[in-house]
Each structure stands twice: as structure tokens, then as C-alpha cells.
Amino acid sequence: MLKLSNLKLSKEWILVVVLAVLFIFMSIFAPGFTDSYNLTNMLFQIPELGILSLGMMAVIITAGIDLSITYLAALIGVIIATCLTSGMPIGLSIIIGVITALAGGLINGFFVAYIGVSPILVTLGTMTFFKGVVTLITKGNSISGFPEVYGAIGNNAILGIPLPLILFGAVALIAWYLLNKTVWGRNVYMTGNNPIATMFSGINTKRVLIYVYLFSALMAAVAAIIMTSRYNSAKVDLGSSYLMQSLAVAVLGGANISGGYGKVIGIVLATAIFQVLSSGLNLIGISSMIINILIGVVLLSVLMINFFSSKWESVGKQKTI
Amino acid sequence: MRKKIVPILGTALLSLGLLAGCGAGKDKEATATNSEDGIKIAVVPKLVGIPYFNASEEGVKKAGKDLGVDVIYTGPTQADAAQQVKVIEDLIAKKVDVIAVAPNDPAALTPVLKKAKAQGIKILDWDTKADESVVDLSVQQIDNEEYGRHMADLLVKAMGKEKGNVAVVTGGLSANNLNTWIDWSMKQIKDKYPNIKIIGEKIGTDEKQQVAYQKTLDLLKANPDLDGILAYSTVAPLGSAQAIQEKKLQDKVSLIGVALPTDSKPFLEDGSLDTATLWNPINLGYLTVAAAKALAEGKTIKDGQDIPNIGKVEVDGKTIILGPPSDFTKENAGDFNF
Numbered sequence: 001m002l003k004l005s006n007l008k009l010s011k012e013w014i015l016v017v018v019l020a021v022l023f024i025f026m027s028i029f030a031p032g033f034t035d036s037y038n039l040t041n042m043l044f045q046i047p048e049l050g051i052l053s054l055g056m057m058a059v060i061i062t063a064g065i066d067l068s069i070t071y072l073a074a075l076i077g078v079i080i081a082t083c084l085t086s087g088m089p090i091g092l093s094i095i096i097g098v099i100t101a102l103a104g105g106l107i108n109g110f111f112v113a114y115i116g117v118s119p120i121l122v123t124l125g126t127m128t129f130f131k132g133v134v135t136l137i138t139k140g141n142s143i144s145g146f147p148e149v150y151g152a153i154g155n156n157a158i159l160g161i162p163l164p165l166i167l168f169g170a171v172a173l174i175a176w177y178l179l180n181k182t183v184w185g186r187n188v189y190m191t192g193n194n195p196i197a198t199m200f201s202g203i204n205t206k207r208v209l210i211y212v213y214l215f216s217a218l219m220a221a222v223a224a225i226i227m228t229s230r231y232n233s234a235k236v237d238l239g240s241s242y243l244m245q246s247l248a249v250a251v252l253g254g255a256n257i258s259g260g261y262g263k264v265i266g267i268v269l270a271t272a273i274f275q276v277l278s279s280g281l282n283l284i285g286i287s288s289m290i291i292n293i294l295i296g297v298v299l300l301s302v303l304m305i306n307f308f309s310s311k312w313e314s315v316g317k318q319k320t321i
Numbered sequence: 322m323r324k325k326i327v328p329i330l331g332t333a334l335l336s337l338g339l340l341a342g343c344g345a346g347k348d349k350e351a352t353a354t355n356s357e358d359g360i361k362i363a364v365v366p367k368l369v370g371i372p373y374f375n376a377s378e379e380g381v382k383k384a385g386k387d388l389g390v391d392v393i394y395t396g397p398t399q400a401d402a403a404q405q406v407k408v409i410e411d412l413i414a415k416k417v418d419v420i421a422v423a424p425n426d427p428a429a430l431t432p433v434l435k436k437a438k439a440q441g442i443k444i445l446d447w448d449t450k451a452d453e454s455v456v457d458l459s460v461q462q463i464d465n466e467e468y469g470r471h472m473a474d475l476l477v478k479a480m481g482k483e484k485g486n487v488a489v490v491t492g493g494l495s496a497n498n499l500n501t502w503i504d505w506s507m508k509q510i511k512d513k514y515p516n517i518k519i520i521g522e523k524i525g526t527d528e529k530q531q532v533a534y535q536k537t538l539d540l541l542k543a544n545p546d547l548d549g550i551l552a553y554s555t556v557a558p559l560g561s562a563q564a565i566q567e568k569k570l571q572d573k574v575s576l577i578g579v580a581l582p583t584d585s586k587p588f589l590e591d592g593s594l595d596t597a598t599l600w601n602p603i604n605l606g607y608l609t610v611a612a613a614k615a616l617a618e619g620k621t622i623k624d625g626q627d628i629p630n631i632g633k634v635e636v637d638g639k640t641i642i643l644g645p646p647s648d649f650t651k652e653n654a655g656d657f658n659f
Contacts, residue, residue, distance in 0.1 A: 041413075135494055140494030232428060237401055237425075288369055
């Protein structure tokens with residue numbers, strides 16, 4: 001008991017507790033939840049949302065928001081799909097997709113950093129823009145019929161570990177390294193906390209912001225590769241439901257919407273919580289409309305817990321002073 | 322010490338809330354399920370929570386009761402293929418016997434449907450066709466060609482002349498079945514009414530009435546010489562009708578749309594919508610379950626066979642067709658409950 005009270009309940013530990021409770025609950029009440037089929041299933045479903053949420057989190061740390069992330073992913077997916085179906089090799093197609101991503105990220109970053117338009121407006125604009133470009137390219141139809149090897153990225157597993165999950169793990173590690181171990185990472189958090197003070201301390205905040213949007217665009221690219229491969233198709237609204245979900249995951253994962261805070265591990269945990277909730281509730285047989293309500297309730301509850309725990313913490317600190 | 326209590330308490334409360342929610346759901350399912358070893362049929366719409374798919378849910382539930390099979394009606398809350406794939410993956414984990422799906426993007430479902438097949442699950446498509454190589458049976462509401470051509474004929478009838486300017490409003494630019502109907506309507510106009518001019522490209526409205534309303538207002542403003550609109554998807558005609566009503570162009574602009582009678586009744590009454598045409602979505606849901614049950618039991622449905630509560634159906638190879646379209650006008654719109 002003494003030890004438990006010493007355990008500092010940070011945002012991330014709260015997420016661990018919530019995840020564990022939900023997992024145990026679903027194991028008991030959702031039929032077939034612990035079947036190996038369902039567990040593998042969930043591991044295949046986690047990466048797309050998790051990777052997009054990482055991109056979203058990086059932008060949120062700088063007090064921004066990236067509404068264009070899913071449609072940029074759709075654009076990248078369609079570009080890759082077009083390359084693949086016209087007979088280009090897989091490697092080249094992916095490289096062209098990544099170049100598209102960088103261009104998209106550059107547009108977002110340029111308008112936010114150099115023109116100084118607020119991120120929500122810029123990305124709302126680019127969201128519509130990307131969506132328009134995709135619709136123009138595809139005429140609204142889906143592009144499909146990729147080489148079989150390409151499908152392996154999204155559908156195969158190595159030693160029982162799904163390939164997308166390995167990609168997610170790698171991407172999360174890289175994101176963790178970039179945000180925590182590099183100068184750029186530290187600058188990202190500082191810019192989010194106080195952009196003006198950061199600028200006056202001699203840091204090129206504009207460049208920091210550009211790289212943040214490039215980072216989120218690259219996340220969109222990885223997610224796009226996984227999605228197109230997993231679904232063997234690319235289309236304008238593929239993954240569009242991930243926009244609000246990735247925002248929700250980022251916030252649930254502890255990212256502070258007014259900037260300055262957000263951890264990779266929080267995103268990983270929050271994505272897992274979403275997955276356990278949606279798969280578990282589906283297995284129990286609850287209508288997806290109610291699942292949305294429950295996910296909303298979880299989100300609000302965790303936000304409330306975070307709010308009160310940080311409030312108590314600051315009260316506690318004042319007392320000790 | 323005190324500061325630690327709040328988060329712990331909060332977590333506990335949160336879990337309790339969830340428990341309560343799940344408990345309720347479980348009870349409901351227990352009553353709907355009558356036998357453990359009965360046939361389990363899952364019907365997946367493009368999305369849940371729109372009038373059209375609510376009506377087909379009614380038919381699915383009714384058929385489940387009448388035919389003594391367990392039915393699950395679940396789908397994504399947005400018309401997103403990625404979300405629909407997840408729903409199907411969860412259904413495979415649930416070990417259902419048949420999955421009947423109305424695909425948002427047929428190609429995107431092929432891998433997951435193959436996976437389901439490998440688990441011994443029978444695959445059906447309904448409403449919209451999936452990849453033909455993976456489905457065992459296909460339930461279609463209508464003959465697409467007949468329906469598309471029928472809409473063009475209806476519009477000409479409503480305009481009262483075989484010439485004029487016509488615009489096309491659609492739910493989603495990427496919706497497969499809508500595009501097929503549009504193509505057939507265009508072909509009918511080209512073949513039979515060469516003096517009708519199609520203005521601009523088809524206008525997408527994101528399956529939202531508000532967007533359809535807005536875009537139709539723009540369309541009316543930009544084209545004062547417009548004679549008719551063809552509106553595809555069950556919400557687009559309502560938005561277009563709203564715009565025509567507001568601009569009081571009921572007599573000038575004819576509107577033909579794919580819509581449910583109850584939704585379109587107010588617009589049919591004042592003439593802003595001339596004719597709504599559709600099939601009976603309740604019957605479509607019912608037929609889907611009936612076909613799924615036959616499939617699970619290894620029976621086949623024959624051409625012209627009389628399905629109880631539905632009537633005679635057409636069968637063409639692997640495809641079962643519900644029947645010819647029903648037209649809803651101001652005279653008969655009140656007779657339907659969907």
C-alpha cells in the first residue's frame with residue numbers, strides 16, 4: 001500500500017491502468033476477445049491509426065492541429081496506387097509517394113511558419129485542396145490491382161508479428177528519438193510552450209515548425225503505404241474516419257492542445273485503448289453508434305482525470321512551498 | 322496522499338461506467354439470440370444511422386425473427402472503407418456463418434473477404450456489388466441498367482419536353498452504384514433524347530443534405546436556364562428539393578431523385594421534387610437474410626421463386642434481383658412507412 005501511494009500517477013500511468021482495466025474487462029465479457037485470431041486482428045488494426053496519431057501529436061505539441069493529415073494520406077495513397085498500376089517498381093512508387101508527402105508537408109509548414117496563418121485554417125484549406133486533387137485524379141473511383149508483393153506490407157506477419165505493427169514500432173521509436181534526444185525535439189516542445197520566448201532565445205522557430213509539418217506528412221505517408229497495401233485499393237475517402245480519431249487519440253494520449261506537452265508512449269497507449277474498446281465492444285455486439293458514445297465518454301473522463309490530477313498536483317506543490 | 326485519490330477514483334468510475342454500458346448491451350443481445358447453434362448471419366451496411374439503412378435494418382431484423390436465424394446488423398458510422406474492413410474483421414472473430422456486405426469500396430474489401438472465406442464464412446453482397454470472385458451470392462435491389470434508364474425517362478416525363486438543360490447531383494463522387502446509374506442515365510439521354518444537354522460535371526455532395534442544398538443553390542444561380550436535375554443517393558434529392566423550394570422554382574425546374582417516400586413527402590407535395598424512385602429497402606434487407614439463410618443451408622433460390630413476404634424474385638446466375646423500381650409521387654408517398 002505504501003508503495004502504491006508512492007507510485008506517481010502521471011498521465012501515462014493513468015493510461016496504463018485504463019488499458020489494463022479495459023483489457024481484463026473485455027477478456028471476461030467479450031466472447032472470443034482473447035482468441036489468437038482476434039488478438040492478431042487487433043494488432044493489424046492498431047498501426048494505421050497509431051501512426052497518423054503520432055503525426056497529429058507532433059503538430060499539437062507546437063499548439064497546432066493538422067486537419068489535412070488523412071486527406072494527405074489519401075493523396076499519397078492514390079499517387080502510389082497510380083504509379084503501381086502503371087507498372088512502376090514498388091520502390092520507386094513509394095519514393096514518389098514520399099516526395100508527394102514532403103511537398104504536402106512543405107505547403108502546410110510554409111503557410112503556418114512563414115505566412116503566419118493559424119494552423120487550423122491552413123490545414124482546413126489544404127485538406128480541401130488535397131481532397132480536390134485526389135478526386136480530380138481518380139474521378140472519385142478507386143484505384144486497385146497492385147502487385148501481390150505490395151500487399152505483403154499490410155497483410156503479412158514475421159514470426160507472428162504483423163508487419164504493419166513492426167513499422168509502427170519502428171516509427172514510434174524514431175519519433176521518440178527525434179522528440180526526446182535531438183535538439184530539434186527540444187525546440188519543438190519549447191516552441192509549443194512559448195514561441196516568442198523560444199524565438200528570442202535564438203532558435204529559428206520557423207524551421208522547427210516546417211520540420212514538424214514535414215514529420216506529420218511523413219507519418220501520413222507511412223500510414224498511406226500500410227492502408228493501400230492492406231486494402232489493395234486507394235480512394236479519396238480511404239481512412240477519412242481516422243481524422244477525428246487521430247485527434248482524439250492524441251488528446252487521450254496526453255498531448256496538450258495548447259502546446260508544449262505530448263509523449264510518444266502516451267499515443268501508443270491511447271491507440272491501444274481505442275483498439276481494445278472498439279474491438280471488444282464490437283465483439284459484445286454493441287451498435288457502432290453506441291460505441292462512438294462510449295469512446296466519447298472515455299475521452300471526456302480521461303481529460304477530466306488529467307485536469308483534476310494536474311490541479312491537485314499544483315495545489316500540492318504550492319503547499320510544500 | 323490526497324492528490325493520488327482523484328486519479329484512482331476517476332479511473333474506477335470510468336471503468337464502472339463502461340461496465341454499465343456493456344452490461345446493458347449484453348442483455349439486449351441475449352434476448353435477440355434464441356439458439357446458440359443456430360445460423361448466425363451478419364449484415365453490414367455502408368454506414369449506420371441514415372434513413373435508408375435504418376429501413377433495411379428493419380427488414381433484416383424482421384427476417385431474422387420470421388426465419389429463426391440470429392442476425393447481427395452492424396456497420397461503420399462513416400462511409401469509410403477502412404472502418405468497414407475493421408467491422409468485418411471483428412465479425413470474423415465473432416465466428417458468424419454468413420457475412421452480407423454493402424461495400425463502400427469493393428476493391429478495398431477483397432482482402433478481408435478472402436480472409437473470411439478462408440475461415441469458412443459464406444460471403445454475400447447486397448445493395449452494392451463486391452468483387453465478384455469472392456462472393457458466393459449477390460443480392461441486388463434493381464437492375465442497374467433498367468434503373469438508370471428509368472430515371473432519365475422520368476425526368477423527361479416531368480419536364481414535359483425532350484430538350485433542355487439538365488444537371489446531375491450525386492451523393493458521393495466515388496460511390497460505385499451511384500456512378501453506374503448515372504452512366505446508364507447518361508446513356509439513355511444520349512440514345513433517346515439527343516436534344517437534352519448535360520451541364521457541367523456531376524456534382525458531389527458528400528452524402529449530406531446540407532451540402533446538396535448549398536450546391537443546388539449555386540447551381541440554380543449559375544444556370545438560370547436549367548430545366549431539370551437528376552439527383553442520386555437518398556439524401557441529395559432532399560437538399561436539391563429544399564433549394565428549389567426556397568427559390569420557388571417548382572414549375573420551372575424538374576427534379577427526379579433516388580429517395581425514400583417518407584423523407585421526400587413534403588417536397589413531393591409542393592412539386593419541388595417531381596418523382597422519387599427507389600426500391601423497398603425493408604424488403605431488400607429481408608431478402609438479404611433469406612438469401613443468406615438459403616446459402617448457409619446449401620439451398621439455391623431459383624428464378625421466379627416466390628419468397629414469403631417479398632414476392633417473386635429474378636435470379637441471374639449468382640445474382641438475385643429484388644424487382645423493378647417503385648416510383649413515389651405525391652399521390653402514393655403517404656402509403657409507405659420507410
